[in-house]
Amino acid sequence: MAQGLTLAQVAESTGLSKGFLSRLERDETSPSVATLVQLCQVLSLPVGALFAEPEIQKVSRTEAPRINLGGVHVEEHLMSPRGESRVQLLRSSLEPGAHGGHELYTVNCDVEVLHVISGAVSVRFADRVVELEAGDALTFPGREPHTWNAEGDSPAEVVWVLVPAPWSGSA
Known part of the structure; x- marks a missing residue:
C-alpha cells in the first residue's frame, strides 16, 4: 500500500497467487526464504528490513537537554x-x-x-x-x-x- 501497489500487481510481479499473498498479510501462512527475497525485490526493500527491530529511544526527564x-x-x-x-x-x-x-x-x-x-x-x-x-x-x-x-x-x-x-x- 505504501508504494501504491495493489495485491494483484504484487501477485503478477512475483508470480505468487493473490490468495497466498492475502494469507501472508494476515499471518496465516509462512513464506519460504526464496519467497521473502522475491517479495523484497518487487517491493524494493532490503531483506534485512523485515527483521530489523523498531528504533526505540528513551529520553528521561532528568537527562533531557x-x-x-x-x-x-x-x-x-x-x-x-x-x-x-x-x-x-x-x-x-x-x-x-x-x-x-x-x-x-x-x-x-x-x-x-x-x-x-x-x-x-x-x-x-x-x-x-x-x-x-x-x-x-x-x-x-x-x-x-x-x-x-x-x-x-x-x-x-x-x-x-x-x-x-x-x-x-x-x-
Whole structure:
C-alpha cells in the first residue's frame, strides 16, 4: 500500500497467487526464504528490513537537554530524541508570569498541541485568547501567529507537541 501497489500487481510481479499473498498479510501462512527475497525485490526493500527491530529511544526527564526557544521565565527540555524529525516533544516549566513574548510568533510546523499538566495558561492569537487549565489541550496550526502566558500566581507545567519537528536539536 505504501508504494501504491495493489495485491494483484504484487501477485503478477512475483508470480505468487493473490490468495497466498492475502494469507501472508494476515499471518496465516509462512513464506519460504526464496519467497521473502522475491517479495523484497518487487517491493524494493532490503531483506534485512523485515527483521530489523523498531528504533526505540528513551529520553528521561532528568537527562533531557535543556533548550531555550525564546520564552521568558521558562525552563524547557527537549523530550524527544534530538534527531527525530517527525515529531518534537517539549516539556516546559513556567514560573508565574512566564510568557512566550509580547509579540505574536509562528512555528515552522503543521500542527502544535499544547497540553497543560498543571497550572493555567492562555494562548493569544490575532483575533482571540484561549484559556487553558490543568488537563486541557489546545491544537492549532503552528504557522498561526500566537503567543502564550502563564496565568495566576502558581507555576505551570506544560507539554508542547510539534509536528513535524521544526528544530533539529543539533544547536
